[in-house]
Amino acid sequence: xNSVTQMEGPVTLSEEAxxxxxxxxxxxxxxxxxxYVQYPGEGLQLLLKATKADDKGSNKGFxxxxxxxTTSFHLEKGSVQVSDSAxxxxxxxxxxxxxxxxxxxxxxKLTVNP
Amino acid sequence: DAGITQSPxxxxxxxxxxxxxxxxxxENHRYMYWYRQDPGHGLRLIHYSYGVKxxxxxxxxxxxxxxxxxxxxxxxxxxxATSSQTSVYFCAxxxxxxxxxxxxxxxxxxxxx
Numbered sequence: 001x002n003s004v005t006q007m008e009g010p011v012t013l014s015e016e017a018x019x020x021x022x023x024x025x026x027x028x029x030x031x032x033x034x035x036y037v038q039y040p041g042e043g044l045q046l047l048l049k050a051t052k053a054d055d056k057g058s059n060k061g062f063x064x065x066x067x068x069x070t071t072s073f074h075l076e077k078g079s080v081q082v083s084d085s086a087x088x089x090x091x092x093x094x095x096x097x098x099x100x101x102x103x104x105x106x107x108x109k110l111t112v113n114p
Numbered sequence: 115d116a117g118i119t120q121s122p123x124x125x126x127x128x129x130x131x132x133x134x135x136x137x138x139x140x141e142n143h144r145y146m147y148w149y150r151q152d153p154g155h156g157l158r159l160i161h162y163s164y165g166v167k168x169x170x171x172x173x174x175x176x177x178x179x180x181x182x183x184x185x186x187x188x189x190x191x192x193x194x195a196t197s198s199q200t201s202v203y204f205c206a207x208x209x210x211x212x213x214x215x216x217x218x219x220x221x222x223x224x225x226x227x
Contacts, residue, residue, distance in 0.1 A: 043118075043204055043218035044157075089156060100208070101147065101172070102216060106156035 002027040006090045006105035013080055013112050021075040021108045023064075023090035031092040033057075033066050033073040034102065038087045047075075047088070080112045117141040120205050120219035127226055133192040135222050137205030139185075143217070145208050146188040148172075148180065150201040151221070157204065163188055195226045 006023040013019060025033065032051045036044040048057030053068035062077045073090060090105040119138045127133050137146060145164055149157040149172075159172030161180040169180050177199060179191045188207075192199055205219040 043220045044206075044216075045218070046215050049215070100145070101159055101162060102157075102206075104149075104156040104158075106154060 002031065002092060002103050004090050004092055004103055004105035006088075007108055008106055010109040010111060013110070015082055015112055015114050016079045017112075019075070019077040019080045019084075019110070021088055021090075021110070023073045023075065023105060025071050025073065025090075025092050027071075027092055033064070034091040034093075035062070035064055035073070035075050036089040036091060036104075038089065038107075040086070044089065080110070082112050082114055085110055085112045118205055118207055118217055118219040120203075120222050122222060123220065124223045125225070127195050127224070129196060129226055130194050133195050133224065135190045135203055135205075135224070137188045137190070137207075137219060139188075139205075139207050139217075141207065141209065141217070142185060143207035143209050144185070146182065147206040147216070148178075148188070148190045149204045149206065150174065151204060152201050160190065160203075192224075195224075197226050200224060200226045 003026045034049045035047040037047045038044050048059040050057040050066035053066055056065045064073050064075045066073055087107045087109045089107045091102045093100050117140050121136045147162040148160040151157050158174045160174055160178050161172055163169045163182040166182055181189045203222045206216045208216045
């Protein structure tokens with residue numbers, strides 16, 4: 001079945017450092033890809049998405065490019081802030097027709113120190 | 115997201131007792147989902163619904179049942195709670211198959227003792 005593998009971390013960075021969180025996927029067909037973020041004590045929020053190959057999703061300084069040839073969707077940010085500390089989940093859409101289910105990676109906890 | 119409310123937010127229950135978690139949405143989403151979140155596992159789908167009275171199993175459905183008698187409410191029931199069902203449960207919803215965005219509730223932390 002479809003699956004998502006992401007680096008598990010935890011990842012600890014200093015403020016203004018460059019961030020990369022790797023995500024690769026296995027899927028049949030052409031899934032849509034997502035990054036979700038979970039701040040402490042909260043639910044998940046959509047951070048960015050890409051729906052077809054070579055699409056770049058971006059939001060709040062984060063970006064990720066849908067790479068079909070390498071089946072990857074790595075999350076990057078050029079300069080992280082303390083407020084970016086959270087758990088990040090890579091996900092893909094799974095299913096066709098009526099119900100589209102999200103399949104998640106295990107999550108990567110990011111801590112940014114001042 | 116204010117459009118999805120989960121209740122209760124926290125619950126402690128004893129092994130063998132039935133438990134029902136409620137997800138209520140005000141956005142007229144057609145599709146609704148129950149996930150559980152556990153360390154080292156990410157989020158795993160328990161059950162989902164693609165309309166009133168239309169539900170199906172996810173990857174970890176054993177020990178759980180769901181009901182959706184109206185669009186706005188999706189109930190998750192643990193018929194006889196076990197310690198392995200201690201987890202954080204999230205409800206999610208989306209409006210249509212062309213809308214790729216899922217909206218998540220704030221979660222219910224369930225502890226089975």
